[in-house]
Structure formats: structure tokens, C-alpha cells
Amino acid sequence: MIKVKNINDFSVDTEDYDLVLKIRQEADIAVARQMVKDFAKKNGFSLADVTKIATVVSELSRNIQRYAKKGYICARKKHGKDGNVLLEVLAYDNGPGIKDVELAVTGGYTTSQRSLGLGLSGVRRLMDTFKIISEEGKGTIVITEIRRRTF
Amino acid sequence: MSDKVVPIIKLYDYLIVPIQIELDDITVEKLQMQLLNEISAKKARGVILDVSMVDVIDSYISYVLSETAAMAKAMGCHTVICKIQPNVALTLAQMGIKLENVYTANSLESALEILNQLD
Numbered sequence: 001m002i003k004v005k006n007i008n009d010f011s012v013d014t015e016d017y018d019l020v021l022k023i024r025q026e027a028d029i030a031v032a033r034q035m036v037k038d039f040a041k042k043n044g045f046s047l048a049d050v051t052k053i054a055t056v057v058s059e060l061s062r063n064i065q066r067y068a069k070k071g072y073i074c075a076r077k078k079h080g081k082d083g084n085v086l087l088e089v090l091a092y093d094n095g096p097g098i099k100d101v102e103l104a105v106t107g108g109y110t111t112s113q114r115s116l117g118l119g120l121s122g123v124r125r126l127m128d129t130f131k132i133i134s135e136e137g138k139g140t141i142v143i144t145e146i147r148r149r150t151f
Numbered sequence: 152m153s154d155k156v157v158p159i160i161k162l163y164d165y166l167i168v169p170i171q172i173e174l175d176d177i178t179v180e181k182l183q184m185q186l187l188n189e190i191s192a193k194k195a196r197g198v199i200l201d202v203s204m205v206d207v208i209d210s211y212i213s214y215v216l217s218e219t220a221a222m223a224k225a226m227g228c229h230t231v232i233c234k235i236q237p238n239v240a241l242t243l244a245q246m247g248i249k250l251e252n253v254y255t256a257n258s259l260e261s262a263l264e265i266l267n268q269l270d
Contacts, residue, residue, distance in 0.1 A: 030175035033207060051206060051238035058209040062176070107247050114218070118210045122246030
């Protein structure tokens with residue numbers, strides 16, 4: 001499956017990813033969480049980081065389901081410049097986009113009822129890198145990475 | 152399909168609820184309804200949620216748990232969340248999520264102690 005999405009001149013090729021998961025309904029959130037969790041475990045991430053990664057996938061896939069109705073969660077293992085192993089999680093959708101990205105990643109801000117508004121800001125805090133590309137009416141891409149830590 | 156998602160054990164005026172299923176959005180909402188119904192039916196004055204088997208608690212699940220505790224409180228029932236896993240505690244704290252309207256305990260014994268002291 002090859003799919004290229006273009007939001008703000010940023011394109012994603014799902015061929016580049018080890019895992020590509022469709023988010024279509026609420027039940028897919030738990031599936032995505034479990035699949036990425038197993039992938040992180042298999043690649044030697046610590047239990048603490050596996051829990052963080054599973055939580056991140058849960059937040060991102062819920063945002064897709066809640067705001068865009070459908071989209072994808074992708075994950076891959078990468079090697080950093082210093083030889084570090086990284087796990088990248090990417091979420092993309094062709095939903096309504098985010099009007100004010102800065103505001104959306106501010107803790108406590110939410111546009112839906114029954115929400116703490118700590119999803120995206122929480123993801124940013126849990127991961128080592130975090131980037132949002134969003135265009136109103138076109139969609140949103142969230143790219144986030146976590147380093148594999150050795151103790 | 153049954154709307155009951157967890158076993159609920161009645162002990163004195165308390166309900167002990169071991170959560171041994173993965174908490175996804177649908178399950179957590181069913182859990183909320185089941186708890187409120189049982190609190191009402193059993194006239195419970197305290198609920199202990201044992202989450203030792205739950206390995207992901209994200210912002211929405213936290214929200215629903217806090218909301219459930221607020222609803223229980225309105226019905227005259229206190230909520231204690233018991234045995235949060237270390238990695239879940241770490242994740243919640245790093246995200247800046249606080250569980251509201253609940254007491255927390257690290258064992259079933261201290262959860263019961265908390266409820267006894269509230270009476």
C-alpha cells in the first residue's frame with residue numbers, strides 16, 4: 001500500500017513505516033495501542049517507555065477518531081545520528097485541521113466536552129521530539145519520537 | 152451483549168472492583184454506568200477500584216474515572232483508586248494529569264482504612 005498525503009507541502013509515504021494502522025472507529029484505538037506497544041516491546045524499549053508510547057498512541061488515535069473520524073497511525077524504528085535507536089509515531093488524517101496549533105498543544109485547552117485538554121500537551125511531554133503540521137480544511141500530521149534508553 | 156464489564160464484590164457498605172480488562176473508551180463508559188447502577192442498588196458508601204492490571208491510563212480514561220467519582224460523590228459514595236502501576240503513575244504525572252475527586256491507595260488494606268476513616 002502506498003499512500004502519499006500532502007499537508008502544508010509535507011508528505012508522508014506509508015511505505016516508509018513498519019506499522020500502518022487504520023483508525024476508523026473507537027475499537028481501533030485499543031488495537032492501535034496494542035500493536036504499537038508490542039512493536040516497542042519487541043524493539044527493546046523499557047517498560048516505562050512502552051507505557052508512555054502506548055499512552056501516546058491512545059491519545060493520537062483518539063484525536064483522529066474524535067475530530068477527523070478516520071486516519072492512520074504509523075510507527076517505525078529509526079536510527080539517530082549518534083547511533084541511538086528511536087521509535088517514531090506518526091498520526092495523520094484529512095480532517096478539519098487545527099486552527100491554532102500553539103493553543104492546541106497548551107495544557108488544559110480543549111474544543112470538546114468531556115476532555116481534560118491534556119492529550120496533545122501530554123504527548124509532547126512524554127516524547128523526546130514533537131511536531132505538528134496542520135492546515136485548516138486539509139488535515140493534521142503529528143510526528144513524535146522517543147529515544148531508546150539504556151540503563 | 153452484557154453491559155457489565157467488571158465483577159463487583161460487595162463488602163459491608165463498600166464495593167470492591169478489580170479492573171482486569173483493558174480500558175478502552177467503550178469499556179470505560181460501560182464501567183461508569185455499571186458502577187453508578189450498583190452504587191445505587193447496593194446503597195454503597197465507598198467504592199474501591201483496583202487498577203493493578205491496567206497498563207494504560209490516558210487523558211480520556213482519567214477524565215471518565217474522575218467524572219465517575221464526582222457522580223458517585225453526588226450519590227453519597229467515596230471512590231478510592233487502588234494500586235496504580237508505577238509506569239502508569241509516571242506517565243500520568245509527566246502528562247500533568249491529576250485524578251480528581253478520588254482518594255488513592257497502594258493496597259486494598261489501606262483503601263479500606265481510608266474509607267473507614269471517612270465514616
